[in-house]
Amino acid sequence: MPRLLLICSAFLLLSAALPQKKKVIFFGDSITAAGVRPDGYITQMKAMLPDYDLIGAGIGGNKVYDLYLRMEKDVLEKKPDVVVIYIGVNDVWHKATHGTGTDLPKFEGFYRALIKKIQANGAKVVLCTPAVIGEKKNGDNEQDADLDKFSASIRKISQDTGLPLCDLRKLFQDYDLEHNKENAEKGILTSDRVHLNKTGNELVAKALSGIIGKL
Structure with missing residues (x-):
């Protein structure tokens, strides 16, 4: 029995000495909810950031104030080291599709409040601009001007x-400018003008992993 106790104690000491993985929470909407699928950007990042524990906290249809309302349970209680805020598409998109959306001053207010609460909880914060609502070039998509304002x-x-x-907005626009030869509204980085295909997810994964890895 003493020998077993000694082995258990040694195992516990060894476990305590091992470096703990840093916890990263990706906080967003359906784009982030899909990020944990096999080809999703969060799943792809696990091979790029093996020393991090990557957690998706995306819910379809969410806008910035939805994130604020569920922040305590879905983010703060989990005590993350890093939180990636990826929101804004629905705040713009739903103005046309649902007659709702979010006015820019209100969006800014909730966004800044999110940051303050997350930082007060001890986590670092990474910001993302919303990428696209349609992949046509040169401002040809209906909501490009509004999306540009929110990104700015x-x-x-x-x-x-x-x-x-x-800056996913710029990253996607630059990619489409080079690769979207026929000015298609989808199919280059998205499956439906908004949600990411495998290539879009890969682009996001590489961009975010480069930032997170330097924190």
């Missing part, structure tokens, strides 16, 4: 707070 707002918040920014 997030860039400004990044500058004001000094937080790292993954």
Whole structure:
């Protein structure tokens, strides 16, 4: 029995000495909910960031105030080291599809409040601009102008707070400019103008892993 106790004690000491994986929560909408699927960006990132525990916290249809309302349970209680905020598509998109959406001043207010609460909980924060609602080039998509305003707002918040920014809006636009030869509205990086296909997920995974790996 003493020998067994000694072995158990040694195992516990060894376990305690092993470095703990840093916990990263991806906080967003259906794009993030799909990120945990086999080809999703979160799943792809696990091979890129093997020393991190990557957790998806996306819910379809969410806007920025939905994130604020569920932040305590889905993020803060889990005590993450890093939180990636990836929101804004529905805040713009739902204005046309559902007659709802979010006004830009309200979006900015909730976004800044999210950051403050997450930082107060001890986590680092990474910001993302919303990528696309349609993949046509040169501002040909119906909601490009509005999406550009929301993305500009997030860039400004990044500058004001000094937080790292993954500018997916610019990344996707640049990619489509080069690869979308026929000016198609979907099929290059998205399956339906909004949700990511395998290539879109890979683009996001590479961009975010590069940022997270340097934190």
